[in-house]
Amino acid sequence: MEYNEEEILQHASQGDRDSFGQLYAHYVERIFNYVYYRTGNTHDAEDLTARVFQRAMKHIVNYTDRGVPFSAWLYRIAHNLVANWHRDRSRKQEIPLDDLPILPTKGDHPERNLVRSQEQDVLLKMIRTLPAERQNLLILKFVENMSNAEIGAIMGRSEGAVKSLYHRTLLALRDQLEDQNLNLEGE
Amino acid sequence: MAKRKQTHTPEEDIQFLEAHLAGTLRPISPPKELVQRLGARIRMPSRSEITLRFTDWRRVFLIFGGVVSGMLVLVTVARALYYLAGRKM
Structure with a gap:
């Protein structure tokens, strides 16, 4: 239907x-x-x-x-x-x-879900230290796969403001990784 | 997780970070039982709704009156049966 x-x-x-x-x-x-x-x-x-x-x-x-x-x-x-x-x-x-x-993620083999890499754990911990609106932004962007305009509608911000906030969030995360002297390996 | 190597440009760092975010923040599938359980919970009135019903005095009075009337009917029927059975003996 x-x-x-x-x-x-x-x-x-x-x-x-x-x-x-x-x-x-x-x-x-x-x-x-x-x-x-x-x-x-x-x-x-x-x-x-x-x-x-x-x-x-x-x-x-x-x-x-x-x-x-x-x-x-x-x-x-x-x-x-x-x-x-x-x-x-x-x-x-x-x-x-x-x-x-660890819950099963979509489109993956069940065995792969059992292992969450150390990198992902560190990244999750860092994400959860971010201010609430930045966490929202990342979840809506990556988990929900939403566009900046859709995220803006939810967060009550303009598309440009979301784009800017996203960029600042990435820079903040990168700086946090640098502060901890950690590097994410390319996939 | 490796120690930082100064071989990436800032743009590459951001790209790696985005790739890792995409790998970390993946949509999950809640178990079917959980979805069913949630559905059942939503159909159930919430605690606050139940509390609200008890603040409606007209409704409480009607429920109380109904219960007392029902009990009186039961007692009357029981007494009548007891009386009839006693007379036969």
């Missing part, structure tokens, strides 16, 4: 749960990916993903298409919930950065 988001959204905003179920099926993996990379563990990623969709279901009656895609609206909910989660977490305890479990 063809996925017609506009029509589905119209029904969902009138309280049709089946239509919301279709939206859920379409976006659950993407939201889970985003939350997983922002929180670093599957348990909290699952909990927060559920809360994102519960909140979306509660407020979808107020959703109006103002040129911002529905996905941007969902990511903003996810972003707010993750921000609250980090705030609450920082009051209690620090997140062990080594705990990011």
